[in-house]
Amino acid sequence: MERHYGLDWLRIGAFGLLIFYHIGMVFVPWGYHAKTAHPIPWVVVPMLALNSWRLLLLFVVSGYASRALLARGHGAGRFARNRTWRLLLPLLFGVLVVVPIQPWIELTTQRGYAHDFGYFLLHDYFRFARVRGLPLPTWQHLWFVGYLWLYTMLLVVGVALVGRRSLQPLFDRVFGTVLVWLLPMAWLVLVSAWLFPGIGPTNDLVRDSVSHAQYLPGFLFGFALAGSPAALAAIHRWWPAALIVAVASYATAAAIELRWPGGSMPGWPYGTLFAASRAVQGWSMVVALIALADRFLNFDRRWRRTLTEAVFPFYIIHQTIIVGVEGALLPFALSPLAEFAVLVVATIGGCWLFYLIGREIGWLRPLIGLRPFPHKEHTT
Numbered sequence: 272m273e274r275h276y277g278l279d280w281l282r283i284g285a286f287g288l289l290i291f292y293h294i295g296m297v298f299v300p301w302g303y304h305a306k307t308a309h310p311i312p313w314v315v316v317p318m319l320a321l322n323s324w325r326l327l328l329l330f331v332v333s334g335y336a337s338r339a340l341l342a343r344g345h346g347a348g349r350f351a352r353n354r355t356w357r358l359l360l361p362l363l364f365g366v367l368v369v370v371p372i373q374p375w376i377e378l379t380t381q382r383g384y385a386h387d388f389g390y391f392l393l394h395d396y397f398r399f400a401r402v403r404g405l406p407l408p409t410w411q412h413l414w415f416v417g418y419l420w421l422y423t424m425l426l427v428v429g430v431a432l433v434g435r436r437s438l439q440p441l442f443d444r445v446f447g448t449v450l451v452w453l454l455p456m457a458w459l460v461l462v463s464a465w466l467f468p469g470i471g472p473t474n475d476l477v478r479d480s481v482s483h484a485q486y487l488p489g490f491l492f493g494f495a496l497a498g499s500p501a502a503l504a505a506i507h508r509w510w511p512a513a514l515i516v517a518v519a520s521y522a523t524a525a526a527i528e529l530r531w532p533g534g535s536m537p538g539w540p541y542g543t544l545f546a547a548s549r550a551v552q553g554w555s556m557v558v559a560l561i562a563l564a565d566r567f568l569n570f571d572r573r574w575r576r577t578l579t580e581a582v583f584p585f586y587i588i589h590q591t592i593i594v595g596v597e598g599a600l601l602p603f604a605l606s607p608l609a610e611f612a613v614l615v616v617a618t619i620g621g622c623w624l625f626y627l628i629g630r631e632i633g634w635l636r637p638l639i640g641l642r643p644f645p646h647k648e649h650t651t
Contacts, residue, residue: 274339275497276571277564282332283578285325290589290622292321293412294614297597298607300533304377304411304590305597309607312532319525323553324560326415330486331557333419334493337426342497351427357640358420361587364638365413369591371396373411376598378403412590414474418483421476422490439498446492447501452509452558455492459485459550464543489557496561503565510562517555524548583640584626592621 296303299314341350375391378384382403386395395402410417445454467481474482496502527545596617600610629639636643 275335275565275569276575277567277569278332278335278561279575279579280568281560281564282329282336283575283582285328285332286582286586288321288325290585290593290618291615292318292325293590293593294611294618297593297614298611304373305380305594305601307597307607307610308601308604311607315528315532316525319528319549320521323521323524323549324556327485327489327553328557328560329415330419330422330489331493331496331561334422334426334490334495335497336493337423337490338494338497341430347427347430351424354423355420356637357642358416358423360637361583361640362410362413362416362420365416365587366408366410369587370409370411370413372591372598373594374402374405374407374409376594378405380598380601410474413587414476415586417476418486419490422487425487426491426494439495442495443499443501446495446499447505449505449509451502451505452513452555455488456551456554458488459554460547463550464546468546469542503561506558506562507566510559513555513562514559517552517559520548520552520555524552580630580641581623581626584629585622587639588625589618589622592618596621 295314295318297305297307298309298311299318300310300312301315337350337354340353341347345353371392372388374396375384375388378391382405384391384403396407398407400407462481462484466484470481472482473479524545527541527548531541593614596614597610600613605613625639629635630641633644
């Protein structure tokens with residue numbers, strides 16, 4: 272398979288938006304690990320424009336990339352070993368080294384925890400118990416990596432079971448039509464509005480059925496899409512309509528949120544309409560963005576390789592920087608605008624510093640999601 276540069280750019284853009292999304296979490300009234308003293312209710316409006324599709328898109332793109340990796344011809348077993356090494360090693364490093372400051376900030380600023388970070392790390396973080404209601408240790412934002420590894424292993428099992436047979440012709444027949452837009456959208460509406468009404472994600476690998484019901488099919492869809500010109504052609508035919516529907520659905524969800532903010536939303540029909548609107552918006556945006564990336568972004572540029580490599584290290588460190596910096600800013604009682612500016616500069620600068628330093632240290636590269644140095648550099 273040829274590399275799809277458009278999906279590379281889409282992945283880069285999605286992770287870039289994720290940084291701003293998590294900075295936004297500091298200011299909205301929703302729960303988060305570090306909260307400003309001056310929450311801004313209207314910030315939920317731009318946040319709602321992103322949170323129905325940002326993670327779903329990443330799982331679809333990850334499934335697509337998995338197909339490309341398998342197509343290299345090294346076999347499912349080697350693919351599984353490679354993905355285990357590339358995902359679980361950074362996950363373990365993140366849980367042990369990168370993440371701990373986040374629950375400490377949350378405990379000290381929101382839950383009345385009085386001990387310093389050193390005491391927390393030595394006595395409480397590795398207790399494998401709840402500390403003031405917070406389960407420790409934790410993977411925080413790195414749950415995505417754990418879920419991605421699980422879905423990848425399930426994919427490997429599926430590939431082994433299917434063997435030489437292929438479900439690709441069936442996928443092409445079904446999703447080579449308008450159903451490429453309508454069928455996944457209907458499933459997401461069913462999940463959000465009827466199967467799990469009012470239930471949000473838990474980021475608990477074992478007890479997070481609502482997330483698995485959305486993200487695992489998205490991952491598998493991306494895997495099948497990578498081998499389906501028919502489905503991609505159908506996406507191209509229907510993306511303008513999908514984009515229009517996505518905008519209308521977002522407007523509906525935002526209007527309901529503004530009328531009944533937070534947990535004050537009433538029941539049927541508005542709660543159901545809100546959940547259904549977000550599901551419709553989410554898949555419609557995924558369809559539109561894939562088409563736009565394929566049509567307008569499928570080209571290479573000098574910075575693409577660097578940014579593609581930097582995405583994983585950025586993802587590993589970005590939330591720790593956001594939470595840590597916000598925790599340090601709270602005593603200064605800055606205005607929300609000043610807080611936002613400091614967080615943006617510190618997060619982007621810190622992510623780049625983490626990546627630029629980490630990529631030059633051989634033993635650190637695998638820990639932050641980078642491939643080891645080529646063998647020849649170890650033999651000089």
